[in-house]
Amino acid sequence: MSKVFLLGANVEIDTEIKTVGIGQIIRMEGYEYDNYVVADITHNSYGYSYCLINLRTYEYVTAETIRPLSQKFGIGFYYDDTAPQFIGTDELRAVIHKAEEIADAEILRKEQKREEQQRTKQRGMEMLRRITPADVQAVIVAELHEDDSDPITDYFGCRNVRTVILDFSYKTREDFAEMRCAAAHFPDTAYLAEYNREYEHREKYSMGHGYWLGENYYSGWIIRKEGCSNAESLIDRYAYTAGCKGGIYVPEVPQTAMPEHLPADAAPQNITVEIIDYSEKAIAVFGDTKPLKEILRSLGGRFSPRLQNNGQTAAGWVFPKRNEQKVRQTLASYLAA
Template identity: 50%
Template sequence: MNKVFLLGANREINRDKQVVEVNQVIQMEGYHYDRYVVYEIRKNDWGLAYKLINLRTKEFFTTDIIRPLKEKYGIGYYYDSENPQFMDSTEVAIVLQEAKDQKQAEEYEAEQERIRREEVRAIGRKRLAEILPDDAKAMIVGRLKQNESDSQTDYYASSIQRTVILGFSKHTRDLFSEMRKYAGNFEGTAYLSEYNEGYEHREKYSMGDGYYLGESKYSGWIIEKISLYNRERFIEDYAYTAGQEENICIKAQQTIPPAVVQQTDNLQFEIVDYSEKALAIFGDTRPIKEQLKSLGGRFNPKLSYNGGKKAGWIFATAKRTELNYLLNLK
């Protein structure tokens, strides 16, 4: 005999005993309060299995335990033993067909999505194999995190919304200076190219998130280094990311462009293409620091400059027009 004991409800359930009939309407109590219709009852080695259709969503479900509503305790499926409800066989047949049609449509969409993703992965495999240096031992990536936490239940988690490839490394050492170097290759991470001790996270311990550069591990952009141990496996893991061209943000090798010197109202500035996605401003910026900050600039006292370090401001290249306008007004 197939029996199960529900500890919370203090009830023993005999799963070989049929408690509802085909076409009978039952309900879910707990998570939500949807109604279901039993369209089939099957016997297996573990007892009876009740095949259900959600009357609201037209989704299929299966359960082996349905309890009487008068003995309600906790989350589960319940039937009204005193006033049982039934649907007409024709109505159930219509609902069943609707559920089948919906499931078929969902399976078709899922298959189309699988085909699309595989096509993108095929492009990515080829692209990544071409750009991945033979001597690369790691890859620098940027990840956009979305906060999935619920402080009321002390649940803390995040999901990755996007990954971009910023560059490759010939070693596996975790260096924040290296991460900052590649941060400017992508507009979303350009601000991380500034030195900020608060952005440096060292969590290489049990249950930690490793080394990463960013404001928070739960939301916004972070930069981290991914070691490359198996080239083929690595290409396969990042094929989908590389298959989307906008996720390849590798700076082309080029000579450092000359600085643009601009002078207004006895103040002198140098505008430098700091990277492919970022530019820097050096010079007499103190009088206009509030305006620079309002345009999204981030001050860094130790920007790389002609082989040394110099204080300046970092901006996304998209801000060039606004900066020129601001400087011309001074």
């Protein structure tokens, strides 16, 4: 024998006793106050279980206990124990048929959604494999948060309704300057690229949100940085995001689309550049770089109008030392003799 004790109502229910029959109308009290019909009754070691169909939405639900309306207390399913109501066999059959159609359509919808999500993830995975640096250590993302706090219950929280990949990073250290630079890549977060001390949040404490850039964590766009153990883990984590429309704003083109070098007949005339060792960890490109800015940006370069070249201030592009071979190969047609 199996029993259920309802603490609030101070009532013990024996689930081995069948309380309603197939075709009987029952009512949900406390939520939507909809009527249901009992479509099937099963029994197992825990007692009787009732399969119900909502007569408004035709959705299936399961109930373990159905109590008499004359003893109503709190939220739950109730049957009229003074004047029980039933529907006819033909009407019940029609209700079950419609409920099954809706259930089948919902299964199909979920399957189609799952397949579309898989296609989206596959697209994103292919894209990220082309542009993710092998030695990446972190990714910088923008998140659009929607406030779902409930001050009445003292609950404060939000949900992330959109994620956009902004850039990759070769370091795990939190850096607001790096976040601001990445924010400029996406129009909706471009305003965060301007320095504003109030946008910088350092919440490295229990229940804090870590380091993030933005106005309000619970509503609107924020920028944050997430470390990764390797490139593959990052690709797997953000494949779906990258595959969504507008899910990635990294200012690089796919590496597979970049030529190893630009042939001489494809190079604009009278453009020359020079590549120098700028520091132990960087190289710099000087010269007629303006027509080549998209190429230089795609190679991972960062433009600065105040670099030093031969003891003078000059505009140029800085690259990590690890990119030197790729930069020299791509710009071979432009290098001064």
